[in-house]
Amino acid sequence: MIKLFRLLKPYVWLVIFIVLLMFGQAMAELYLPTLMSDVVNNGMMKGDSTYILKYGAYMLIVALGSSACSILGSFISSITAVGFGRDLRNKVFTRVESYSLHEFDKIGTASLITRTTNDITQIQTVLIMMFRFLIYAPIMCIGGIIMALSKDKVLTIIFAIVLPMLLATIGILAGTVVPKFKALQKKLDKVNLVLRENLIGIRVIRAFNRLNVEKERFLDANKDLTDTSIKINKIMAAMQPIMIVFMNVTSIAIIWFAGLRINENKMQIGDMMAFLQYAMQIMFSLIMVSIMYVMVPRAQASAVRINEVLDMLPEINDPIHAKKADQRKGYIEFRNVTFSYPGAEQPAISNISFSASPGETTAIIGGTGSGKSTLISLVPRFYDIDSGNILVDGVDVRELTQKELRAKIGFVPQSAVLFSGSAADNIRYGKDDATEEEIRHAAEVAQAGEFIANMKDGYESEISQGGTNVSGGQKQRLSIARALIRRPEIYIFDDSFSALDFKTDAKLRAALKKEIQDSTVIIVAQRVSTVMDADRIIVLDDGQIVGTGSHRELLKTCEVYHEIVSSQLSEEEIA
Ligand code: ADP
Numbered sequence: 001m002i003k004l005f006r007l008l009k010p011y012v013w014l015v016i017f018i019v020l021l022m023f024g025q026a027m028a029e030l031y032l033p034t035l036m037s038d039v040v041n042n043g044m045m046k047g048d049s050t051y052i053l054k055y056g057a058y059m060l061i062v063a064l065g066s067s068a069c070s071i072l073g074s075f076i077s078s079i080t081a082v083g084f085g086r087d088l089r090n091k092v093f094t095r096v097e098s099y100s101l102h103e104f105d106k107i108g109t110a111s112l113i114t115r116t117t118n119d120i121t122q123i124q125t126v127l128i129m130m131f132r133f134l135i136y137a138p139i140m141c142i143g144g145i146i147m148a149l150s151k152d153k154v155l156t157i158i159f160a161i162v163l164p165m166l167l168a169t170i171g172i173l174a175g176t177v178v179p180k181f182k183a184l185q186k187k188l189d190k191v192n193l194v195l196r197e198n199l200i201g202i203r204v205i206r207a208f209n210r211l212n213v214e215k216e217r218f219l220d221a222n223k224d225l226t227d228t229s230i231k232i233n234k235i236m237a238a239m240q241p242i243m244i245v246f247m248n249v250t251s252i253a254i255i256w257f258a259g260l261r262i263n264e265n266k267m268q269i270g271d272m273m274a275f276l277q278y279a280m281q282i283m284f285s286l287i288m289v290s291i292m293y294v295m296v297p298r299a300q301a302s303a304v305r306i307n308e309v310l311d312m313l314p315e316i317n318d319p320i321h322a323k324k325a326d327q328r329k330g331y332i333e334f335r336n337v338t339f340s341y342p343g344a345e346q347p348a349i350s351n352i353s354f355s356a357s358p359g360e361t362t363a364i365i366g367g368t369g370s371g372k373s374t375l376i377s378l379v380p381r382f383y384d385i386d387s388g389n390i391l392v393d394g395v396d397v398r399e400l401t402q403k404e405l406r407a408k409i410g411f412v413p414q415s416a417v418l419f420s421g422s423a424a425d426n427i428r429y430g431k432d433d434a435t436e437e438e439i440r441h442a443a444e445v446a447q448a449g450e451f452i453a454n455m456k457d458g459y460e461s462e463i464s465q466g467g468t469n470v471s472g473g474q475k476q477r478l479s480i481a482r483a484l485i486r487r488p489e490i491y492i493f494d495d496s497f498s499a500l501d502f503k504t505d506a507k508l509r510a511a512l513k514k515e516i517q518d519s520t521v522i523i524v525a526q527r528v529s530t531v532m533d534a535d536r537i538i539v540l541d542d543g544q545i546v547g548t549g550s551h552r553e554l555l556k557t558c559e560v561y562h563e564i565v566s567s568q569l570s571e572e573e574i575a
């Protein structure tokens with residue numbers, strides 16, 4: 001947590017101001033009972049009304065000063081803590097944006113969301129408390145004891161008995177609560193995880209009639225969270241009455257023994273009243289400390305989780321001396337590339353070598369799980385490879401900045417992802433300053449023009465979050481248009497035609513051919529008809545290249561390709 005507090009730097013003056021205010025409040029509150037005992041001893045007992053009025057006015061001023069410090073202190077504490085929370089959220093968000101896919105896999109999306117919201121709120125809350133109590137409580141406790149001693153030394157013996165008992169009780173209660181607080185945050189993660197999965201998978205859940213099972217799963221997670229919260233709250237609830245009993249017993253003891261001493265003329269009534277108030281102040285400050293003692297570990301657990309996010313360095317970084325790749329345009333070369341996913345036993349792809357140049361279309365075909373998506377995700381450097389080289393425009397992708405590298409690529413992922421906003425917005429995502437004309441053209445080429453025109457507001461029609469109000473094929477065409485509008489050197493289509501009917505598929509490829517003549521194109525596909533007329537077809541099997549060549553060549557030489565073809569086309573079509 002200390003580490004996180006470095007972020008408080010911009011607020012240093014505010015924090016100093018808070019400390020001063022809290023110091024002022026504590027001093028004023030410690031002074032008040034003494035003033036009061038003076039009023040009682042020297043004013044009331046002697047019937048001196050000018051003395052009472054004069055010191056009464058003093059008391060009023062001190063009390064007002066203390067309230068002012070308290071209000072201003074709370075106000076500035078809140079401002080500071082909320083600003084700190086905002087900074088921290090920004091920082092976490094920025095870090096998460098720089099993650100490569102690997103880091104996302106590690107922490108998990110649900111947990112990342114809890115960490116950016118709930119965990120930061122925890123820290124924010126505790127920060128306010130720390131500002132309020134960290135200075136105030138110790139001053140009140142130690143100052144109270146000193147002041148009480150100055151009023152009557154003998155009575156202070158009561159503290160020697162009560163305070164250790166109070167501390168022991170607090171210690172036992174806090175000891176049981178703190179571990180539970182730590183568990184609480186994990187359980188909240190779990191609830192978030194189940195909720196997220198349910199919201200995303202609602203169609204599947206309904207279609208497979210898993211509603212009850214999922215409900216059960218959520219109830220379990222929710223109950224777990226609730227049970228722990230209730231346990232914690234029970235303990236916390238017990239705390240209050242116990243403290244009140246402590247205070248009242250102490251008050252009675254003070255009045256009892258002070259009464260005896262007043263009878264013997266060893267103490268004045270005013271001092272007894274002041275003594276009572278000091279006792280309350282001391283005990284209150286101990287309770288505040290105990291609350292802090294409970295809350296801080298909870299925030300500490302949150303701080304650890306946030307630090308995990310901040311400390312996780314993205315595996316993929318820009319090189320310090322980035323090279324420029326402006327010699328050749330759109331040239332890709334794989335040299336003996338092997339890559340395995342973190343934690344996987346076998347490489348997902350191994351010993352891949354091929355090259356592709358502008359004006360060429362390279363198709364990759366192979367069964368599911370053969371490593372097609374993996375292979376093409378290495379070009380934009382979503383992952384770093386184990387061995388070999390991937391060159392783009394003659395430069396190793398690790399020697400380029402990610403920004404420069406990715407600006408060269410128009411990537412259409414296997415599952416089309418759209419963002420909330422209009423259809424035009426979604427296409428413009430590929431190029432911020434795209435004109436109306438360009439958007440229309442890209443949509444026409446992607447065969448999306450017609451269906452967009454048929455939507456209610458044409459290009460301004462809203463696409464809902466995740467693109468749920470368009471069909472799979474429409475989503476694919478929009479995400480193709482989004483890549484087209486960039487006019488990149490390299491196009492990568494990962495199974496992007498799979499949800500299109502044969503006719504649209506053919507029309508789209510014909511339109512694409514004209515459009516992207518000068519670019520390098522990599523097409524991943526399942527359908528033979530999609531890849532047939534590519535300049536080069538790479539056949540992948542189990543992460544290895546088992547054949548490279550044109551359709552005709554591969555039919556003769558590659559067993560795997562022949563199998564794929566004969567499973568899709570009739571004998572005449574093959575011949
Ligand atoms: P294809 O696109 O050809 O269907 P993929 O490239 O998606 O195949 O997957 C190839 C292999 O890599 C599969 O065996 C799959 O289990 C594994 N794989 C894919 N993505 C990941 C990932 N994020 N983490 C670990 N393994 C993965």
Ligand code: MG
Pocket residue numbers: 372373374414495
């Ligand atoms: Mg795939």
